[in-house]
Amino acid sequence: MTRVFSGVKPTGHLTLGNYLGAVRRWVREDQYRADALFSVVDLHALTVEHEPARVRRLSRQAATLLLAAGLDPKRSTLFVQSHVDEHARLSYLLECTATDGEMRRMIQYREKAARERGRGGSVRLSLLTYPVLMAADILAYATDEVPVGDDQAQHVELTRDLAVRFNQRYGHTFTVPRATRPAVAARVMDLQDPTAKMGKSEGGGPGVVHLLDEPDAVRRKVMRAVTDSGRDVVHDPAGRPGLANLLEVLAACTGGGDPAELAAGYSSYGAVKRDVAEAVVELLRPVRERHAELVADPSYVDGVLREGAARARAVARPVVDRAYRAVGL
């Protein structure tokens, strides 16, 4: 059976980008057709300045939201990365496989390091090695497919390179995974800045829709989305990125149709925005409702995460043990 692995970082509140780019496929497709493991990758949250209590709270919230979004612990495995030691164990072996040049070429590293330095802060070494830990997350589970948004494509490509290199050096040890991306909305853009991706890690803002946003907040953010001042509605990502983003979100929310075809049905930007707002409100309504129920039952979430970690360990341990033997340890 195909093995699927993916994760979310507890660095902020989950966004519409996380949902459309990744989580929706996990809960609607992957868990039904594959042996799927999903992780709240909390070690990755320590790569930038963090507050311990906040990381703990956000990890918990992310796990609860994944369940609220429809992740079924009877069908897939949900766990917190730091509960499974194999990630850190394997990461070290992969640090001995990757090169520093490879790490410095990673786009996310360059962007995030520049941001940290711009704030006058220092860059943690773990920000540089983050993609190696991510490779360990994936390879430890003999993963075939990694359903992610476009922003993670380069990291999955690196994971493939490391797996191939390790296998060539030490004999076949790792499955070489591949990224899978959604047909539309693989990169949801910030509603206030359609040249930047909608990201949770930067603290949100009026251009970021969170999964727990109240309907009125969603409507306000969508109606105030930045677009150009054109009149006719066409899907033109290069020329009209704000409008294209809205059309892609609408297509993704309403069943994955073609954004260009959708555009043909509209004669004003306002009408597009109104439909996007209502589609997102309807998409998020059941998630918010189920989240409220789950928050009232913390022992259920604890049980899911405990069992998930045990299952994850059982899958990862033999793979990582094999890798240790392969390198001569």
Ligand code: ADP
């Ligand atoms: P973030 O960048 O919001 O901190 P994570 O690194 O935790 O997100 O990513 C979780 C998943 O959500 C990944 O598969 C990532 O590719 C996807 N994702 C994140 N932001 C977006 C976006 N704006 N559009 C599409 N997918 C996204």
